[in-house]
Amino acid sequence: MSKYNVRDIALDILLSIEKNQAFSNLLLNKNIEKYKLTGKDAGLLTEIVYGTIQRKMTLDYYLQPFLKNPKKMQEWVRVLLRLSVYQMVYLDRVPEHAVIYEAVEIAKKRGHKGIVSMVNGVLRNLQREGLASFDSITDPVEKLAIEASHPLWLVKRWTAQYGIEKARHICETNLMPPKQTLRVNTSRFTIDEAIARLAEEGIEVKKGSVAPEALEVQKGNAAHTKAFKEGMFTVQDESSMLVAYAVGATEGDRVLDSCAAPGGKTTHIAEKLYHTGSVVSLDIHDHKVKLITEQVERLQLSNVTAVAMDSRKVSERFEKESFDRILVDAPCSGFGVMRRKPDLKYTKTEQDIMQLARIQLQILQAVEPLLKQGGTLVYSTCTIDQEENKDVVDEFLKQHPDFEWDDTLVKRLPKSVSTKVENGQLQLFPDDFQTDGFYIACLRKKVQ
Structure with missing residues (x-):
């Protein structure tokens, strides 16, 4: 498989993500299998696809001075220029002349002479004149948005919630490759x-x-x-491993994992029960319940039951006060996992956050009657937005005075994160330990 083809495949993947909002990780894996890419070729394809998505806004900023009619440009040409500039700026091991040559060859195959000449001209001019400076952007929030390629509305939110320096650290960490x-x-x-x-x-x-x-x-x-x-x-990422510690199931406990797919936290809780007790795992989609079952079988766990149902309807199936511990690992914006899913930052909106916060609260309200008095309710998300995290839990507590913060959470979590725990909650940011961003809140149902 020649490198020319790798760039061609990268262009098709990036176009599919732009047009259909397809998931980058799924598309990438599918194409690596389809073209039987291995070693360096698979690595280069991954690097180009993820890198071009990660830095899309920065790349467009670099290209802007060299484009005469950007609005009239065909989408594939724009994406070809982006992925070429990404290689020229961020990949040391690929010579610039080789990148330009490959871009021109792809343009010849896909477009007419005018496009070929424009692609060649833009890339050579950029090579000759250098990259535009960020210093011309006077607003520090806007400058950070372009420099770290995060939508302005998102950088504004994080700056309001955590201050500009923390927002900078989060954005810069999001550009780094994730660990396995x-x-x-x-x-x-x-x-x-x-x-x-x-x-x-x-x-x-x-x-x-x-x-x-x-x-x-x-x-x-x-x-x-x-x-x-x-x-x-x-x-599994280390930050999401902390959830099973927060749940703190002890031998013989009956645990409900109300939003369980693909099963990482369910199986961890089950492992910590050492073949005792039971974990009931719910997901709204049949195909996702199948994923949970596959994990359970692979790990040879005998104490998990996976069920397809909407966790907002649990009272139709389960008795009141029938679980010792309940986990709500809620559907969320996923802003803590941007290193793994860079396309997220361009597709989510503020309206999504508000809508998700409503669903998150609904799930908490639906599951709470199933918890025994004195039992533990854990709420977790893989996001770092306060509206989906502390705000949701605060609203739940306001509506349910029979619950309180569980300040013993700090004793159950590993020492490595103990300084980050406040009362009964933990907010991890991507830059804290180079893990995913993650939120965990722990509540206790009062004994009446």
Whole structure:
């Protein structure tokens, strides 16, 4: 597979994301399989696709001075220029002349002589004259938005919520490639057994920095190993491993995971129960329930039941006060996982946040009657927006005086994050430990 083809494939993937709002990670994997790409080619394709999406606004800013009629430009030409400039600016190992040559060849194949000449001219002018400076942008929030390629409305929100410096750290971290971390299935294996087994299969790992059962992959793809198939570990970010600690299930507990797909937190809670108790896992979609079941079988867990249903209708199926602990890992904007899903930042809107906050509150209100008195209710999201996090929990507490903050949360979480816990909640940002951004709130139902 020549590198010329890799750029051609990258262009098709990026166009599909622009036109159909397709998910970058799914499209990328599908194309790597379709074209049987391996090693350097798969790496280059991944780099170009993710990098071009991550830095789209910055790339457009660099291109702007060299485009005569940007509004009249065909979408594929704009995307071709973007991915070419991305390589010229951010990829050291690809010579600029090679990038320009490849872009011209693709333009010849897809367009007429005028387009070929324009693509060649724009890229050569940019190479000759250099990149536009950000110093001409006087508003610091707008400057950060362009420099770190995040929509202005989002940077404004984060600046209002956390201040400009924290917003800068979040945005800059979102541009870095994510880590692959593994959660060892400690109900069946030790950490050392997993490390040794992965080494045999050519995967280099080191111990994680946040969760005790976490391993951080240094080299190789652990998801393609026999050890994975045999249920030795689950691929999961360290921040979301903290949820099972927050839930704090003890042997024999009955736990409800109300929004469970694809099953990472469900299986972690089940592992921590050491084949006792039970975890009931719900998801609204049948195909996602199948994903949970597949994980449960792979990990050889016997204490999980997966059910397809809308968690807002749980009272139709389950008795009041029939669970010791309930987890609401709510559907959210996903702003904590932008390193993995860079297209998110361009597709979500402020209206989405408001709508999600309503759904999140509805789920909490629907599940709370199922919790026993003295029981634990954990609310978590993979976002960093206060409207979906603390605001939702505050509103829930206002409406349900029979619940209170569980300030024992800090005792259950690993020491690594204890300084970040306030009362019964934890907000992790991507720049704190280089993990996903994540929110966890822990409430207790008062004994009447």
